[in-house]
Amino acid sequence: MEFFGLNAVYLAEIVNGFENGQVEWTKNGERNIMKRDGSEIYTFVKLGGNATRCSVMNLVDLAGSENAAAAGTQGLRQKFAKLAKKIVTRPVVNEVNDDGLLSKCLREIELLKQELEKTKTKKENDEEERIREQRMKLAELMKGILNGRGTTGTASTLTNITENETNPSDRKRLLQRIEEQYEELCKLRNEFSQTKSDLSTAEDEMERMQNFTNVLRRELEEVRQQYVSAEKAFAMKDADSLALERASEIESLKGALAASMGQVEMATRLAADTRESVERELQQRYSAALKASEEEVQQLRKDNTDLSSRIDILLRSSGCVTEEEAMSLREEITELKDVIERKNKALEVAKMHQDELEACNVTVERLSREKKDLTMRLKLKTENVEMLSSRVNSLRDEINEKQAEITKAKNASKSAEVNLEK
Structure with missing residues (x-):
């Protein structure tokens, strides 16, 4: 709040007038404090009630207006009102423009996009690697079955088949595997x-x-x-x-x-x-x-x-297997x-x-x-x-x-x- 054209004595009198209720409201929004022991009138004017606006409050010196009005002179109030200081308004915009925050958000979005692409690529590579490993295991298993070597389980299975030629379960599993591979072919x-x-x-x-x-x-x-x-x-x-x-x-x-x-x-x-x-x-x-x-x-x-x-x-x-049957x-x-x-x-x-x-x-x-x-x-x-x-x-x-x-x-x-x- 700023004051122009007012000394400390008059300011104290205005404050006391507000405290004692010596205030008269006019239809134009002016507040008049009458000084009874003198011939001067001070008018206190406040412009603007918006919360986002800060206005300067001015005091208008209307010295001699009371005597002039009593003497019958008209228009003196308007004449002395020209002495009012210029109202200065300082608007404050309730908005924050932060270009740095916007660029930071854009960078974060780009980083998140890159991480998402990396995750997708990693999943695809893992899936391809898993399929490749499965194919390699299947190829090793087939080679072990057909050539009699490869993994330990395959070698033991072939050894059991060679030693115990009358084992029907191994023979059935082998034939089932052959049948499945033939169907795929x-x-x-x-x-x-x-x-x-x-x-x-x-x-x-x-x-x-x-x-x-x-x-x-x-x-x-x-x-x-x-x-x-x-x-x-x-x-x-x-x-x-x-x-x-x-x-x-x-x-x-x-x-x-x-x-x-x-x-x-x-x-x-x-x-x-x-x-x-x-x-x-x-x-x-x-x-x-x-x-x-x-x-x-x-x-x-x-x-x-x-x-x-x-x-x-x-x-x-009953009995042992003959040599002819073993040969067959x-x-x-x-x-x-x-x-x-x-x-x-x-x-x-x-x-x-x-x-x-x-x-x-x-x-x-x-x-x-x-x-x-x-x-x-x-x-x-x-x-x-x-x-x-x-x-x-x-x-x-x-x-x-x-x-x-x-x-x-x-x-x-x-x-x-x-x-x-x-």
């Missing part, structure tokens, strides 16, 4: 053949789409050249010949547009028919391969059952090892086919993306053809308007000539 073969056929079909369809796009591009270039030549010859001919040429060009463009649309429809039907035929052929091949695999699996199961029954019979028979069992075990070796080679081939299948999948994805791009380009070309058709229609409308204007001008000239003759 059949599945991989079917998937590889199906993917290979799909890849060849996609390549053929991509080649057809490329040829069709080239045809459309050539037709569009021809139409564009015709349009440019027509634009060049536009200023060199009169209205009648131009109208006739425009009409003929419009008809030819209509025919070309209809032919293009027919070709598009034919290509669409051809693609649909080709897709249906390829799907039927793939379904037939898949059914035949699945049937053959099922028959082979059933045969293996039957052989497994026969072998298990023979082993059970030998175990239940050894021969069967040797044959079983040969089968396992063949299955191992087949599994290696299946792994190679799986790698080729992954490469084919990558190629199929790339061809699918190229197909989408070509489809979008074909769509753009179709839109350009439609735009050219709309432009042709607009040119026809303009030609009709020009012909109407020419007819009106001829009629007006004829009427003017008739009036001149009259």
Whole structure:
């Protein structure tokens, strides 16, 4: 709070007046303290009651106004009111603008994003490492089963099978494992053949789409050249010949547009028919391969059952096993090892086919993306053809308007000539 034009004595009198209740309120918000022992009046004025505003409080010296009013002089109060000091307002904005805090929050957001990306990458790497370890363990297990070496558990299992050739549980587990691996091999073969056929079909369809796009591009270039030549010859001919040429060009463009649309429809039907035929052929091949695999699996199961029954019979028979039976069992075990070796080679081939299948999948994805791009380009070309058709229609409308204007001008000239003759 600041005071101007007031000494300490008058300030003390004003404070005492407030304390003793010697205050009179006016309709303009002024507070008047009457000094009875003198001829001076001091007016205390306060402006602004907002909590966010600090205003200067001024005291107006109206010396002699009481005597002047008693003497009948008017307007002296307004005259001395001009001595009031200028009100000074100091606004305080209730807002904090901290650019440093904002930049700090942005940096924290970026750090959190980076940590999230690192966490996702770490999870993906851990998952890939776990899958790789599982594959390596499976490969080691298969090598140990087939070659008689590898892990300790595999070696002990093979030793037990060699020493105790009449143990049916080990033989059953081994045959079950062989059966599972053979089923996986059949599945991989079917998937590889199906993917290979799909890849060849996609390549053929991509080649057809490329040829069709080239045809459309050539037709569009021809139409564009015709349009440019027509634009060049536009200023060199009169209205009648131009109208006739425009009409003929419009008809030819209509025919070309209809032919293009027919070709598009034919290509669409051809693609649909080709897709249906390829799907039927793939379904037939898949059914035949699945049937053959099922028959082979059933045969293996039957052989497994026969072998298990023979082993059970030998175990239940009284007396010791003869040398001939032991020799036959050894021969069967040797044959079983040969089968396992063949299955191992087949599994290696299946792994190679799986790698080729992954490469084919990558190629199929790339061809699918190229197909989408070509489809979008074909769509753009179709839109350009439609735009050219709309432009042709607009040119026809303009030609009709020009012909109407020419007819009106001829009629007006004829009427003017008739009036001149009259």
